[in-house]
Amino acid sequence: MISKSTSWNLNNPFFLKPDSKDYLWGGSRLNDDFSKGISMYPLAETWECSTHPDGPSFVASGSFKGKTLTEVLRANPDFLGKHPRTRGELPVLVKLIDAREDLSVQVHPNDEYARKYENGLPGKTELWYVLDATKDAKLVYGLYHDTSKDAIRQGISDGTVEKYLQKVPVKKDDVFYVEAGTIHAIGKGILMAEIQQNSNLTYRLYDYGRVDQNGNQRELQIEKALEAAVLTRSTMPKQPLRVLKYRQGCALELLCRCKYFEVYRMLLNTERCRHMVDYWADGISFRVLLCIKGCGSFILECGEMYNFFKGDCIFFPANSVRVRLHGRAQFLEVRG
Numbered sequence: 001m002i003s004k005s006t007s008w009n010l011n012n013p014f015f016l017k018p019d020s021k022d023y024l025w026g027g028s029r030l031n032d033d034f035s036k037g038i039s040m041y042p043l044a045e046t047w048e049c050s051t052h053p054d055g056p057s058f059v060a061s062g063s064f065k066g067k068t069l070t071e072v073l074r075a076n077p078d079f080l081g082k083h084p085r086t087r088g089e090l091p092v093l094v095k096l097i098d099a100r101e102d103l104s105v106q107v108h109p110n111d112e113y114a115r116k117y118e119n120g121l122p123g124k125t126e127l128w129y130v131l132d133a134t135k136d137a138k139l140v141y142g143l144y145h146d147t148s149k150d151a152i153r154q155g156i157s158d159g160t161v162e163k164y165l166q167k168v169p170v171k172k173d174d175v176f177y178v179e180a181g182t183i184h185a186i187g188k189g190i191l192m193a194e195i196q197q198n199s200n201l202t203y204r205l206y207d208y209g210r211v212d213q214n215g216n217q218r219e220l221q222i223e224k225a226l227e228a229a230v231l232t233r234s235t236m237p238k239q240p241l242r243v244l245k246y247r248q249g250c251a252l253e254l255l256c257r258c259k260y261f262e263v264y265r266m267l268l269n270t271e272r273c274r275h276m277v278d279y280w281a282d283g284i285s286f287r288v289l290l291c292i293k294g295c296g297s298f299i300l301e302c303g304e305m306y307n308f309f310k311g312d313c314i315f316f317p318a319n320s321v322r323v324r325l326h327g328r329a330q331f332l333e334v335r336g
Contacts, residue, residue, distance in 0.1 A: 010076065012300055013316045013323060014062040015308075016069060018046035018096075019055035024212060027100030029191050033132075034096065034311030042100065048313040049094040049288045049334070054200045057313075061306065069315070081285040081318030083336055085260060091336050092261045094288055094313065095194040096131075103186040104218065105140055105165065105206040109228040110180035114201055117224075123180040126196035127256045127263055129332060130174040131292055134189030137170045142182050142234020149226045152205075156222060161206050166234055175255050176237055181230040193290060195334050197260050203228060249277045250325075252333075264333040268296060268325055276324035281316040288334040289314045296327015 018036070026044025030036050036046060047055040051070040059065055064072045073079055073090055080086040108124035115121070128139075144166050155161030165183065168176075170190055178184050183205065186192065203225035207218050242265075244251045249270040255263045266289070270276055279298070281287040295309045301321050308314065308329070 009302070009321055010063060011079075011317050011320050012062055013298070013314050013320055014064060015060040015306070016049055016313045016315055017058040017060040018048045018313065019050060019057055021045040021047070021055065024210070025099055025101040025103050025188075027098045029098040030096055033191070035309065036311060044098060046096045047093060048096060048290055049090075049092070049315060050198075051090045052093055052198055052200055076317070078319070079286060079317035081281070081336060082283055083285045086285070086336050089198065091198055092288070092334055093196050093198045094290060094334055095196070096311075097186065097190075097192050097194055099186045099188055099190045099192075101188045102208065104204045104208075105161075105183060105185040107183055107203045107205055107225040107229045108180050108199070109201055109203070113228050114199070118201055121201060122197050122199045124197050124199040124201050125180045125258065125260055126178045126194055127261070128176040128178060128186075129193045129195075129255065129263070129265075130170055130172055130190060131193060132172050132191040133170045133174075137189040138167045138187045139170055139176070139190065140165045140183065140185035140187070141168045141176065141178070141237055142166045142184070143231065144233065146232045149231065152226060152231070153222065156206050156220075159209070166236065168237060174239060177256055177258070181228055182234065183229050193292065193332055195256075195261055195263050195332070205229070248275045249273055255332075262335040266331040266333050268294070268327055268329045268331070270296075270326045271328050276326045278322055279325050280322040281318050281320040283319045285336045286318050287316040289316065290332045290334070292330050292332055294327060294329030296325060296329045298323040298325050
């Protein structure tokens, strides 16, 4: 991140520095592929844009540098915009995930269950965008058939529960919408971005009998998971029809629009034209740009220039100043 000057408007975009997680199934690709420079192994997740108390991200540039995103948004609630789903708080959590090994089979509760049994917290619906995957990579997405709680319990007890779990092949650029209540698991060999509700509620249903470095099995929340889970047959997920909309120097495609967030993939390429791309957030919602490929720069109205690279996450407050984007890059754009 290189700046030409130190003049900052409060509604300028700013870079974010992620929190990081060392879950036992993680690897090294978030450092290797995204140059995170985090001295942690395994490095399983980086929480790129987060106000969650389990891992808030920090502002890495501009007037608010060094503060948590939580502090900044509490002091400037107008940065969130006027969309009703913000309700005065950041409604999303944006992550990068490196699954060197299989994640546990788990369930996230929906809003109704979470409000009733988890002290009013939100549930957790999420979107997965596959950044890379090994040839044989698979994930768990729901159940092959309608199944009873007793059958799942017995399967967990005798180690046969996997026969109920729907396995889905995965390839680079796939998109999966994982609604709360869906039994799921990210499989080994998958590198992905995850956009989710601002929640960390996870009920671990099955963990393949794995143990931690002290020889202890990880805690399971079987009964909560079964209460929150959808136990009817899941349709095999199909990739959505995606249509690129072009304008000079840029193309945009909708990946997901749901009651909690909107996610787009943006392709920037101004290398062969003199035209830069104007970009800003309107008064309806903030925007988050997560660079997943390439590099470039953005120039503020005052002339200040910042470079961005693969792995950078930039927060645009609602009613942000306009910037001019230049470079060859791909982003995931998240709107509240």
